[in-house]
Amino acid sequence: MAQDRGLFERLKQAALDDWSAYIDHAFVRGLGDGSLPEASFRHYLAQDYLFLIHFARAYALAVYKSRTLADMRSAGRTMAALLDMEMGLHVRLCARWGVSEADLEKTPEASATMAYTRYVLEEGMRGDLLDLHVALVPCVIGYWEIGKALAARPGALDPANPYHEWIAEYSSPDYRQVAEEAADRLDRLADGTLSEARFADLTRIFRQATRLEIDFWQMGLDLAR
Template sequence: MDVFERLKEAASADWSSYVDHDFVRQMGEGTLPAAAFRTYLVQDYLFLIQFARAYALAVYKGRSLADMRAAQRGLSAILDVEMDLHVRLCGRWGLTPAAIEAAPEHQATVAYTRFVLDCGMAGDLLDLHVALAPCVIGYAEIGRRLAPAGEAAWGDHPYREWIGEYAGAAYQEIAAQARAHLDGLAARSMTEQRFAELAGLFGKAARLEADFWQMGLDAAS
């Protein structure tokens, strides 16, 4: 069992509240209201701006070129892949990148992103990557769950493009690399006593992910 699986097991209730959230289920079923998805997309774009800063912080905190390159891959995935997806999808509602960036951050967005940045500023590289893991690795798990047979099996599903992005081979590889890097960091600096602290960070990040989904549902209610 790798460190990511151990963290999921230690924070199983928090993890389930995130990956089994009604937002995720409704998206998979194709019944998620468009207003909920639109609110989520705009806020997730703002979220990704702050997460890009977190990966830039990880570059700074890296003690080796391997650590710095791992963080750079995460930064590139956000700036060159995920944000482009959001721009394409938001463009269907006539939203330009400038309009998205001008949107106010919701409380759930502020709470989650500043928590991750605080973990990085106050802690070390392992603390930061544990706080990032529910997002970068969790989205890959959600993508696999929603599209076990791949994007092509979804036909004209309304959320096919989002699901396909995270279920696709390119993002799955990004998540696999992040997972392996987390294991490497833990091998260097994690004790069993520290694991309990890291599980607390991981559980908090998962709860904040669940709150982020809920924000989208609340906007459509």
């Protein structure tokens, strides 16, 4: 198997149809041009807040499963970014609608939220550290790719776009660093020695997590059902 690309890029290419449907979903396009209904964004944002709580737990699991201090510190930095940077954005945006952080924590979980977060935690519990990070990476790096692509569109970062702050967050240098560290982490854990069978299994995990991302966007469009 060719080793000239990082593991993330190889996984993305192996699941390119699902990846494209994820990063160019109608929900994403609505963020970019401001046409996404506010009700859809508010529903998504509350569910994503709950989602991030479970993802922080997954990174805590990654700390536990790590065999080196470097891996522990890497997972810990990402967990801190989730708890402080990303969740802070959600709290700030929801406060404008009179929704407090306490209100967010009391929001009932949608089926798409439960399906995605429990899948990641299950893969992490039954697999090794690489399995867990492959399940996590579509979210971490996908949001960077989405934020970067949307920020390049004319008017996307204009204050007239109600979603400009969300786009600015996920296209920021700070978030880029989070995404780059996630990609580097995969390469370090894989260490360039993946067999065909191991890569196929990681692709299965990656593809399923990406499909659950698609479902999460669709939930935002459909609202709660």
